[in-house]
Amino acid sequence: MNTVYEQKYIDREKSWLAFNARVLQEAADISVPLLDRLRFLGIFSNNLDEFFRVRYAAIRRLSLSGISGEKYLGGISAQQLVKDITEIVIQQQSESLRILSNIEAELETENIFIITENEITKDQEEYLKNFFIEKLSPELVTIILNDLAEFPVLKDTLGYLAVRLEMNHTEEVRYAVIEIPKTINRFVVLPSHDDKNYIILIDDVIRHNLSSIFTIFDYKSVSAHMIKITRDAQLDIDSDLSKSMLEKIATSVKDRRIGEPVRFIYDQLIEPDTLQFFLEKMKIISTDSIIPGGRYHNRRDYMNFPNLGRYDLLYKTNLPLPIPGLSMEGSILEKIGKKDYLLNAPYQSFSYVTKFLREAALDPKVTTIKITLYRLAKNSQIISSLINAAKNGKKVTVQIELQARFDEASNISYAEQMQMEGIELIFGIKGLKVHSKICVIERIDEGKTKRYGFISTGNFNESTAKIYTDVTLFTSHQQILKDISKIFEFFDINYRVHRYKHLIVSPHYTRSKFVKLIDREILHALAGRKTYIKLKMNSLSDFKMIDKLYEASNAGVKIQLQVRGICSLIPGIPGMSENIEAISIVDNYLEHSRVYIFGNAGLSEVYISSADFMTRNLDGRVEVTCPIYDMAIKNELIDNFNIAWKGNVKVRFHSYRLDNKYKARNHHAIFRAQLETYKYYQNKVNAIEEVV
Numbered sequence: 001m002n003t004v005y006e007q008k009y010i011d012r013e014k015s016w017l018a019f020n021a022r023v024l025q026e027a028a029d030i031s032v033p034l035l036d037r038l039r040f041l042g043i044f045s046n047n048l049d050e051f052f053r054v055r056y057a058a059i060r061r062l063s064l065s066g067i068s069g070e071k072y073l074g075g076i077s078a079q080q081l082v083k084d085i086t087e088i089v090i091q092q093q094s095e096s097l098r099i100l101s102n103i104e105a106e107l108e109t110e111n112i113f114i115i116t117e118n119e120i121t122k123d124q125e126e127y128l129k130n131f132f133i134e135k136l137s138p139e140l141v142t143i144i145l146n147d148l149a150e151f152p153v154l155k156d157t158l159g160y161l162a163v164r165l166e167m168n169h170t171e172e173v174r175y176a177v178i179e180i181p182k183t184i185n186r187f188v189v190l191p192s193h194d195d196k197n198y199i200i201l202i203d204d205v206i207r208h209n210l211s212s213i214f215t216i217f218d219y220k221s222v223s224a225h226m227i228k229i230t231r232d233a234q235l236d237i238d239s240d241l242s243k244s245m246l247e248k249i250a251t252s253v254k255d256r257r258i259g260e261p262v263r264f265i266y267d268q269l270i271e272p273d274t275l276q277f278f279l280e281k282m283k284i285i286s287t288d289s290i291i292p293g294g295r296y297h298n299r300r301d302y303m304n305f306p307n308l309g310r311y312d313l314l315y316k317t318n319l320p321l322p323i324p325g326l327s328m329e330g331s332i333l334e335k336i337g338k339k340d341y342l343l344n345a346p347y348q349s350f351s352y353v354t355k356f357l358r359e360a361a362l363d364p365k366v367t368t369i370k371i372t373l374y375r376l377a378k379n380s381q382i383i384s385s386l387i388n389a390a391k392n393g394k395k396v397t398v399q400i401e402l403q404a405r406f407d408e409a410s411n412i413s414y415a416e417q418m419q420m421e422g423i424e425l426i427f428g429i430k431g432l433k434v435h436s437k438i439c440v441i442e443r444i445d446e447g448k449t450k451r452y453g454f455i456s457t458g459n460f461n462e463s464t465a466k467i468y469t470d471v472t473l474f475t476s477h478q479q480i481l482k483d484i485s486k487i488f489e490f491f492d493i494n495y496r497v498h499r500y501k502h503l504i505v506s507p508h509y510t511r512s513k514f515v516k517l518i519d520r521e522i523l524h525a526l527a528g529r530k531t532y533i534k535l536k537m538n539s540l541s542d543f544k545m546i547d548k549l550y551e552a553s554n555a556g557v558k559i560q561l562q563v564r565g566i567c568s569l570i571p572g573i574p575g576m577s578e579n580i581e582a583i584s585i586v587d588n589y590l591e592h593s594r595v596y597i598f599g600n601a602g603l604s605e606v607y608i609s610s611a612d613f614m615t616r617n618l619d620g621r622v623e624v625t626c627p628i629y630d631m632a633i634k635n636e637l638i639d640n641f642n643i644a645w646k647g648n649v650k651v652r653f654h655s656y657r658l659d660n661k662y663k664a665r666n667h668h669a670i671f672r673a674q675l676e677t678y679k680y681y682q683n684k685v686n687a688i689e690e691v692v
Contacts, residue, residue, distance in 0.1 A: 008550075008576070009568045010656065011076050012541045013055055017088050018658040019565045020047045022586040024092060025652075025660060028099045034110065035305060035313040036588070037103050042303030044096060048089065049230060049300060052263040053156065056085055056289065057232035060262050086289045093265075097294045111196045112308065117208035124190050124198065131188060132209050136202060139181040142213055146174050151281040156231040158182060159298040161206060161224040162266075164274045168220045175277050178206060178213070178224065186301040189308065197308050203296060225270035227278060228297040230263035268292035315588050320349035321681050324688040326474075332356050333363065333443065333452050336474045340630040343472040344640070345458070346589060347681045350465035353472060354381045356454065360441045361389035367449075370397040370488050371439040376414060377463040383414055387421045399426040399491050401434050428622075429494045432507060435617065436610050436624035437472075440484040451481035455626045457593040457608050468592040469674075471608050471637070473626060477502075480626065487624065506623035510611055511545070513625075514618075517598050517605070518548050518557075524601045525556040532599035533559045534641050538592060539566040539612045546613075553579040562644055564591040566614075567654040582654035583663065585644060587674045595637050596625070606634045643680060647673030 026032055027040040062069045062078040069078040076084075104114055120128060143152055154160055154177070163176040180186075180203060188205060190198040203226060206213075210222050264284045266275055284290065307314060326332065326341045332355050335341070343352050360366045369389050376382060390396045400415050415425055428434045437460065440453035458470025475481065483503040490498055490505075497508055504513045524531040533552060540546065540561065546569045553559055553576070561571070561582040571580040585591050594609040611623035628634045649672040651663040 007075065007570065007656065009075070009543060009546060010570060010658065011073055011081065012539075012566050012568050013059060013073075013081060013085060014088070014658060015541075015566045015568055016051060016055065017085070017092070018660060019584065019586075020044055020051070021092060021658075022584060022652055022660050023047060024096060024099065026586060026650075027096070027103070033313050033315055034103065034106055035307055035310065036315050037099075038302045038305045041096060041100060041103070042300045042305070044092075045298070046300035046303065048092075049156075052230040052289065053232065056082075057260070057262045059085070060289075061232070082289075086291070089289070090291055093291060093293055096299070100294075100299070110310070110313065112199070112310070113196060114199050114201070115190075115204075116200070117204040120200070120208060123193070124200075127191055128188070128200070128205055128208065132205055132212070135184060136181070136205060137209075137212075139183055140206070140213070141179040141181075142176060144174065144176045145277075145281070152177070154227075154229045154282065155179075156229050156261075159203070159226055159228050159296075161203065162227045162270065162274055162278055163210070163214075163222065163224045164271055165214060165217055165219045166221045168218045173273065174217065174219075175274065176214070180206070180226075180298075185304065185306075186298075187304075187306055189306050199306065201296060223271065223274075225267035225274065226293075226295065226297050227267070227270075228265045228293075229261050229282065230265075232260045232262050263289040263291060265291045265293045265297050267295055267297075269295070318347075318678050320346055320351075321678075321685055323348050323352060324684050326352065328352070328355055332359055332474075336452055337450070337476045340477065340633060341474045342630075342633045342636060343474065344593075344636075344677075344681065345465040345470050345472070346467060347469075347678050350462055352474070353454065353456075353460060353465075354385060354462070356452075356474065357382060357385035357439075358388070360443075360452075361385050361392055361394065363443065365443045365445055366394055366441055367444060368395045368397070368442045369439070370399075370441070370485070371460070372399045372401070372434055372436050373411070373414075373460060374401045374435060374437065375459040375461050375464070376410065377461045378410075380414065381462055382460045383418065386423060387418065390418075390421050390423050396423045397426065397488065398423055399428065399434055399488070402427055426488075426491045429491065432494075432620065432622055433616075434491070434622040436487070436505075436622050438484050438487065438624055440481050440488075450476065451478055451485070452476050453481045453484055455480075455484070455608065455624060457595070457610055467588075468590050470593045471595065473608060473628065473633070477629065484624075487622070490622075502627060504607070504609075504625035504627075506611055506617060506621055507619050510623060510625060511618040514545065514596070514613075515548055517596075518552050520600065521557045521598055522552050522555040524599070525552070529601040530599060531557050531601065532597075533557055534562075534595075534597040534638075534645075535560070535613070536562040536591075536593060536595040536641055536644070537612045538564050538594065539614050541566050541568040542613050542615045542618055543568070545618070549580060550577055553577045560641075560645055561654070562591070562641070563654060569654070570656045571654055573656075583645070584652050584654060584660075585647060585650055585673055586652070587650040587672070589674055591644075595641060597638060597641060604634065604638065606637050608637070639680065640677060643676050644673040647671055647676070649673075 023040055023044045027037045059078050059081050063082045073081060159180040161178040165174040184202060186202055188200050188202060207224050261284055323341055323343060326335055360369055386396050398418060400411055402411050419425055437456035440451055443450050454472050454474045456470060456472040458468055480502045483500040486498040504510050521531045521533055540563045549559060559580040563582055564584050567582055571577050571582040596607040598605045606628040607625050609625035611617040611625060617623050648663050648665045648668055649670055652660045
């Protein structure tokens with residue numbers, strides 16, 4: 001194997017697994033409130049599910065094709081990578097079980113007990129009997145498997161109990177499968193007793209009632225162990241010209257449920273014959289990732305563990321702050337017409353976005369609204385506002401991305417709803433996902449058309465805005481908004497490549513523009529002028545952009561990288577990246593904003609973007625990067641970056657070791673970036689109030 005100094009890149013899959021290990025670190029961290037540790041355990045599991053459905057599935061397809069893929073995988077073959085991933089995941093799963101066991105023990109010290117079917121008291125027995133009869137039993141799907149001509153398709157979003165029935169008076173063994181319903185909360189809160197809270201998983205409620213479920217069978221023993229299948233989630237879009245894009249995506253989403261299995265997890269206490277039966281019937285082969293696990297899978301459900309009113313075991317919720325000078329009362333369009341404003345969620349209230357759209361929907365002077373939508377909340381206020389606008393006679397155009405992974409079904413439903421209300425829908429461009437987050441409205445005032453709009457680094461989603469850090473620029477800069485209008489023209493007539501005066505737009509210009517910006521910093525460095533690059537993003541995996549950053553480092557440019565997730569760049573290597581430092585912050589909020597800052601010999605330039613430095617964002621999607629012209633906002637974003645960089649809590653270093661080493665405090669006072677950022681905005685509000 002090459003030494004680290006011969007390697008130029010970290011494999012993106014292993015880097016992603018290192019990111020998920022950082023999430024697992026939060027679950028293990030005793031300084032994190034106890035119930036939030038369970039939430040992080042759920043996030044870890046949910047992340048891993050998506051990883052196997054998408055990234056592992058792609059590597060597996062490459063591996064089975066016989067193609068090495070080293071050119072695309074940073075120097076490792078697909079075949080070796082499949083093996084390495086499985087080994088890493090088995091180790092992480094084992095660690096997650098250890099952490100869960102520790103958390104459960106600590107919960108007991110707080111009088112919260114998670115019990116199994118073997119620990120049910122007589123009082124709880126009566127409660128659970130009624131619960132099973134009235135709520136759980138009607139939702140159960142139970143299938144006897146032995147005599148079926150065709151094995152049923154097990155869905156990858158569900159957990160199952162593999163049941164073994166050993167019959168009386170014969171050596172026959174019957175097998176069955178019970179689908180654990182998603183319609184009922186996984187955790188059943190039992191009546192409290194002596195100030196003690198008791199919770200049981202519905203898996204164990206089912207185990208407790210196996211005799212009731214299989215009462216018609218004459219058996220001498222019955223057992224049930226959990227299994228879980230993960231399937232390839234790649235969408236295969238057919239080329240039938242007679243079908244609409246809506247129909248094609250809907251069909252492809254349905255087909256996803258029968259995708260090839262890529263991971264099989266089982267309770268390691270399962271009987272060997274039961275395990276073998278399911279592996280054979282489901283055609284799980286040795287090249288698939290077969291992972292021994294604990295008693296319970298689908299631990300993503302821990303994200304919704306009941307709080308039992310124990311808010312002392314949760315992070316304190318900081319109320320979203322107002323944007324100084326931008327009141328929620330009066331006309332928001334009038335204020336934006338005078339100057340730009342920046343929203344930094346969740347530190348500041350996302351309600352400004354919905355307020356903007358609600359006002360536009362009612363304003364008689366507003367004629368058109370155009371917006372891109374990628375991921376939406378379950379009951380989206382954004383959709384309600386757009387429908388309200390259409391009902392008020394506005395021309396509403398919505399580009400909705402039907403291929404937003406795992407949100408396809410939700411977006412199809414919203415698309416159908418908007419179509420019924422007369423909203424003009426654009427379903428994107430063949431071969432290009434639309435990942436940009438933009439909105440522009442046109443308003444007639446004194447006979448002239450004036451544009452207002454916003455550009456964001458994150459989705460227009462009220463739910464995720466409570467936990468994702470994202471920035472949104474509200475502006476009436478006519479030339480920027482004219483560029484946004486051109487993007488919508490590109491959606492409509494995409495064989496015409498527009499030129500933009502201000503915005504940087506993928507797939508045509510983003511890569512080349514960022515290369516030019518880095519080259520300019522290199523020239524400044526070579527000329528002895530002040531130079532630096534500060535980049536904040538979710539992922540950095542594009543080899544060409546990494547090479548360009550290496551080149552800048554070798555020229556003497558000081559580079560600071562905040563990369564939450566994948567970082568294929570190796571920082572701090574003499575002769576390659578000695579002037580590059582790279583950190584990752586994983587904390588209560590998910591760091592999601594993309595902010596790019598270039599020193600430019602003292603005349604700093606700042607950009608916000610929907611694009612990471614990934615090949616798909618640079619070359620294969622419609623992404624928008626926007627320059628910040630307002631000096632106060634520019635300084636605010638630089639302050640935000642520097643606050644995060646100063647952090648010495650929840651900050652890990654990226655390195656070739658993938659060891660997630662924490663940043664040392666070196667006798668400095670505790671400085672937690674997310675809390676300090678909230679204080680930063682709180683001080684801005686207080687300063688305004690003092691003036692008033």
